[in-house]
Amino acid sequence: MSPRSLLLACLAWLTLLLPAAAAEKNIVLFVADDLGKDLGCYGNPVIKTPNIDRFAAEGTLFTHAFATTASCSASRSVILTGLHNHANAHYGHQHSYHHFSSYDWVKSLPVLLKQAGYRTARVGKYHVAPEEVFKFDHALPGNSRDVVTMTDNARDFIAAKSDKPFFLYICTSDPHRGGGKATELPHQPDRFGNKPEGGYPGIKEVTYSPDDVVVPPFLPDTPACRAELAQYYQAVSRIDQGFGYLLKTLKDAGVYDNTLILLISDHGIAMPGAKTTVYEPGLNSPCIVRHPDAKQRGIKNAALVSWVDLTPTLLDYAGIVSTDGRTLSADIATMPGGGKKRKPYQFHGRSFLGIIDESPAEGWDRVYASHTFHEIQMYYPMRVVRERKYKLIWNIAHPLPFPFASDLWASATWQAQWELGKDAPYGQRTVGEYVQRPKFELYDVEKDPYEGHNLADDPKYQSVLYEMQKKLQSFQQQADDPWILKWQYE
Numbered sequence: 001m002s003p004r005s006l007l008l009a010c011l012a013w014l015t016l017l018l019p020a021a022a023a024e025k026n027i028v029l030f031v032a033d034d035l036g037k038d039l040g041c042y043g044n045p046v047i048k049t050p051n052i053d054r055f056a057a058e059g060t061l062f063t064h065a066f067a068t069t070a071s072c073s074a075s076r077s078v079i080l081t082g083l084h085n086h087a088n089a090h091y092g093h094q095h096s097y098h099h100f101s102s103y104d105w106v107k108s109l110p111v112l113l114k115q116a117g118y119r120t121a122r123v124g125k126y127h128v129a130p131e132e133v134f135k136f137d138h139a140l141p142g143n144s145r146d147v148v149t150m151t152d153n154a155r156d157f158i159a160a161k162s163d164k165p166f167f168l169y170i171c172t173s174d175p176h177r178g179g180g181k182a183t184e185l186p187h188q189p190d191r192f193g194n195k196p197e198g199g200y201p202g203i204k205e206v207t208y209s210p211d212d213v214v215v216p217p218f219l220p221d222t223p224a225c226r227a228e229l230a231q232y233y234q235a236v237s238r239i240d241q242g243f244g245y246l247l248k249t250l251k252d253a254g255v256y257d258n259t260l261i262l263l264i265s266d267h268g269i270a271m272p273g274a275k276t277t278v279y280e281p282g283l284n285s286p287c288i289v290r291h292p293d294a295k296q297r298g299i300k301n302a303a304l305v306s307w308v309d310l311t312p313t314l315l316d317y318a319g320i321v322s323t324d325g326r327t328l329s330a331d332i333a334t335m336p337g338g339g340k341k342r343k344p345y346q347f348h349g350r351s352f353l354g355i356i357d358e359s360p361a362e363g364w365d366r367v368y369a370s371h372t373f374h375e376i377q378m379y380y381p382m383r384v385v386r387e388r389k390y391k392l393i394w395n396i397a398h399p400l401p402f403p404f405a406s407d408l409w410a411s412a413t414w415q416a417q418w419e420l421g422k423d424a425p426y427g428q429r430t431v432g433e434y435v436q437r438p439k440f441e442l443y444d445v446e447k448d449p450y451e452g453h454n455l456a457d458d459p460k461y462q463s464v465l466y467e468m469q470k471k472l473q474s475f476q477q478q479a480d481d482p483w484i485l486k487w488q489y490e
Contacts, residue, residue, distance in 0.1 A: 026259040027113070027167045027314055030246065031079065032239055033072065033125060033144075033176040034275060035265035037286050039236070046214055048206050048237050051244030052263065056288045057298045059261070060356045064304045065287030066386065069371040070267035070275050072176075073127045075307060077102055079266070080109045080134055080169075082311030082326075082347030084370045087480045092373030094129045100373065101129035105336060107345060109311045110136045112328070113167045116320045121157045123150045124171035136169065144173035145193045147242020148202035151249050159253040165318075172242065175235030177270045177407045187412040189227040192235040192270075202245060206237035217450045218273045218281050218427040224416040225271075232269065260317050263288045264310070272414045272434070273427050276374045276405050278384045278393055279451055283369055289356055296357040303364035304386070308349030316351035325351035348479050368475045378403040381483055385472045386445070392456075392468035393441040396486055401435045428452030442468065 039049045041056035042063075068078050069085055077083075077090030083106065085091060092100045102108075110120040114137065123140035124147075138157060142150035147170070154168055177190045199205050210226035213233060219225050243263065250256040265285045268274040274281035287305065290297075315321045321328060326347045335345050355361035369384035380403050381396040408414060417424045422432030428450050440456040442465050455461040476484040 024258045025165045025318060026255055027118075027165070027317065028246070028250065028259055028261045029079075029167075029169050029310075029314070030243060030261070030263045031076070031125075031169070031171040032263070032265040032286075033171070033173050034267065034270040035175055035236065035239065035286060036269035036274060036281060037284065038233070038269065039240075039286060041288070042286060044214060046208070046212050047233050049240040051240045051247065052288070055243070055247065055261075055263065055290060059288055059290030059297060060294065060359075061300050062287040062289070062305055063300055063302050064367075065264070065285055066283045066304065066306050066367045066369065067265075067267035067285050068283075068307050068367075068369050070277055070282035071371065071374040072125075072266055073098075073100060074371070074373070075266040076128050076171075078307045079264075079310050080128060081106055082109075082308050082349050084308060084348050084368075084479050084481070086370045086372060086482065087348070090128065092378070093375055094127050098373075098376045100376075102133050104130065104133060106133050107328075108134045109314060110134065110167060110169065112311075112315060112320065113318055116315075116318050117164055118318065119157070119160070119162060119164050119166045120169070121154060121166070122169040122171070123154050125173050126171070143200075144171065145238075146200045147172050147174075147239065148200065148245050151242070151246045155249060155253070158249060158255060167314075170246065172239055174239045174242075175232050175270075177411070187224040187227075187416045189224070189231045189412050190407070190410075192228075192231045194231055194234050194238075200238065203238050203241050206234060208233040216281065218279065219271060219413065220417055220426050222413070222416055224412040228271070228411065228413050258292050260292060260314070261290045262310070262314075264307075270407065270411075272404070272408045272411065275408060276371075276378065277402075278369045278371055278382045280391075280445065280449060283384075283386075291353075291356045294357040299357060299359050301355065301359040301361060303352065303355055303359070303361040304367045304388070305352050305364060306349055306367040308347065309352050310349070312347045312349050312351045313353050316353045321347075321351055325353075366471075368472075368479070370479070370481065374403075374405050378405065383472055383476065383481070383483065385468055385475060387468075389444060389446050390464055390468060391443045391445045391451070392465070392472060393443075394469075394472060395437045395439055395441070396483055398437055398439040402437055440465065440469075 038044050041053040067075050069075050073094040074085040077085050081088050088102045088106050090102045120136045121138035122136045124144040128134045140153045142153045175192050208230040210230045213229040215221040264287050268282045328345045366387050372381045383394045385392050417426050424431045426434050441454050442456040443451045
């Protein structure tokens with residue numbers, strides 16, 4: 001054999017020994033369901049989340065990351081498009097008779113990554129439509145509360161020998177409510193997917209005493225609430241073990257060190273006062289990112305980032321957004337404009353890739369929220385501008401009582417207080433104040449982080465109110481919000 005032939009044979013042999021997915025710039029996006037910032041790395045002293053805590057020590061923990069809407073389908077449509085749901089048309093739940101879905105012109109993250117040469121797969125909770133818009137190469141099977149089995153089902157995809165990088169979108173249904181409600185007695189906790197017997201493969205269930213949980217100030221400190229938080233904590237610890245198993249699988253496949261990994265939640269905890277609201281516990285969510293090439297690790301980043309930033313960030317990592325971090329670098333698509341005009345495809349968010357290991361990060365001091373529906377009976381559009389100090393909520397349908405998601409209405413935490421009447425306390429508000437809201441809510445979130453003191457009618461804050469209203473209108477104009485018309489005819 002000639003020296004050249006021998007060299008080529010050796011190179012071919014070495015190629016077979018390389019980790020299966022040797023292509024660089026892999027992406028894993030792990031999305032929990034209704035997970036608040038209830039993790040050890042976010043300061044909860046009781047909950048046991050050692051795997052996520054270690055992951056945070058290797059990456060960047062964003063302290064001020066925000067969903068744009070605290071509703072499952074609507075938020076996931078934002079995560080996967082970089083567009084607020086009022087613009088992509090996914091106003092609420094996809095499944096069943098709700099039937100909300102995105103416009104067919106929308107270009108989603110998996111579609112754009114595929115066009116950029118990625119292999120794509122999803123496993124677990126999907127909850128968006130139409131499939132043609134949110135198309136993945138592979139839809140892998142698995143119980144969405146069983147992260148271990150979902151990961152096992154994704155193992156071949158992760159470890160495949162390919163010259164293409166991969167994008168894995170893995171979504172658990174934990175710690176969403178559901179799975180074995182005890183209804184024979186009043187005010188029994190929802191089990192949050194916890195099985196009374198058997199549990200889940202590869203998971204050692206961690207249980208908590210209601211006496212030990214931390215009741216946040218936006219919830220009532222009652223036996224019913226504590227019982228539900230204990231069940232919720234158990235589901236969170238199950239996520240932690242599943243996520244740890246996923247990280248081990250990536251390491252075993254030899255791809256951990258060339259993979260951008262993100263752990264987020266679609267929005268906050270499934271409790272009245274959080275989920276389906278635009279209050280801080282509903283929007284301010286966990287976001288932990290491990291960039292394989294980060295210069296610093298284990299830092300806390302206080303930049304105000306939003307779920308509209310996720311798609312442009314991941315596309316930036318893949319190299320297909322322009323230098324402004326919000327426009328597609330190639331003429332892959334256009335967006336509808338006025339009349340018959342089209343305009344360049346631009347995201348409502350921007351890439352935060354460049355500030356992942358930079359704290360403090362300048363120029364990241366404002367986010368917006370846009371919520372319309374959850375379930376179809378829950379018509380209650382709200383818009384938000386949130387800065388470092390002040391936050392403005394516009395309750396567009398304020399004459400109506402605030403509508404409840406069916407699971408939140410039935411929750412033991414709410415029902416125990418509801419039965420006490422409208423003057424019963426519920427966190428920073430009364431039951432009556434929670435149900436019937438004013439047109440505008442203005443909060444100093446530095447001094448009043450749980451939004452208990454509305455400043456909108458205070459004469460001393462009228463200039464602040466006016467400036468925040470102007471910023472909100474500017475956002476609506478830029479983000480193609482149809483509800484901007486409300487300012488014009490009222």
